[in-house]
Amino acid sequence: MLAGDVAQVLISEEQLKAKVKELGTRIARDYADKNPLVISVLKGATVFVADLIRQMDIPLGIDFIATSSYGNSDASSGVVRIVMDLASSIRGRHVLLVEDIVDTGHTLNYLLGILRSREPASIRLCVLLDKPERREVSIIADYVGFSIPDYFVVGYGLDYAQKYRNLPFVGVLKPELYRLLD
Numbered sequence: 529m530l531a532g533d534v535a536q537v538l539i540s541e542e543q544l545k546a547k548v549k550e551l552g553t554r555i556a557r558d559y560a561d562k563n564p565l566v567i568s569v570l571k572g573a574t575v576f577v578a579d580l581i582r583q584m585d586i587p588l589g590i591d592f593i594a595t596s597s598y599g600n601s602d603a604s605s606g607v608v609r610i611v612m613d614l615a616s617s618i619r620g621r622h623v624l625l626v627e628d629i630v631d632t633g634h635t636l637n638y639l640l641g642i643l644r645s646r647e648p649a650s651i652r653l654c655v656l657l658d659k660p661e662r663r664e665v666s667i668i669a670d671y672v673g674f675s676i677p678d679y680f681v682v683g684y685g686l687d688y689a690q691k692y693r694n695l696p697f698v699g700v701l702k703p704e705l706y707r708l709l710d
């Protein structure tokens with residue numbers, strides 16, 4: 529079983545559910561009359577955003593953008609690429625950018641730069657997980673689910689070598705499973 533590869537559950541399914549509800553309620557209150565465009569960063573944020581928008585009882589749109597920097601390893605290459613762009617214009621829209629995790633900060637620094645240059649009415653950032661100890665560029669999210677220690681985590685959308693995204697909790701793998709695969 530997949531869950532058998534996990535050494536420690538860091539954030540349980542129940543904790544995730546409660547936090548997503550709290551965040552969704554807060555964000556919905558802040559964006560009540562703004563018809564925000566919720567932009568999710570593929571692939572990691574998909575599970576989080578799917579749950580988050582269902583806790584936001586307001587009109588909103590969704591779009592997706594895909595970046596890549598980690599390849600199949602547990603270390604960022606530091607070079608961020610857009611591998612799939614948005615389908616719609618964000619000019620004049622109130623944008624909420626949703627990410628699964630901010631680690632070194634390179635992905636969000638790059639993305640925020642690109643999105644700001646497209647002249648949205650506003651842009652705010654919501655991250656499920658924040659690893660402040662690992663930061664190389666300053667990123668301060670407007671909405672944060674959990675601040676976590678410097679562990680490479682999997683589950684609830686987060687992968688290691690494209691695996692484990694479908695675990696319903698956030699956990700740490702058994703140490704012998706972390707290897708560079710490419």
Ligand code: PRP
Binds near residue numbers: 628631632635636687
């Ligand atoms: C992961 C994660 C963030 C980024 C965070 O994406 O989803 O986008 O790394 O790391 P950083 O703050 O050090 O830049 P990844 O490139 O692994 O793609 P994925 O979302 O498809 O897993």
Ligand code: 7HP
Binds near residue numbers: 629679680686687688
């Ligand atoms: C990227 C990433 N992907 C999965 N788990 C982590 O802890 C990560 N940090 N940065």
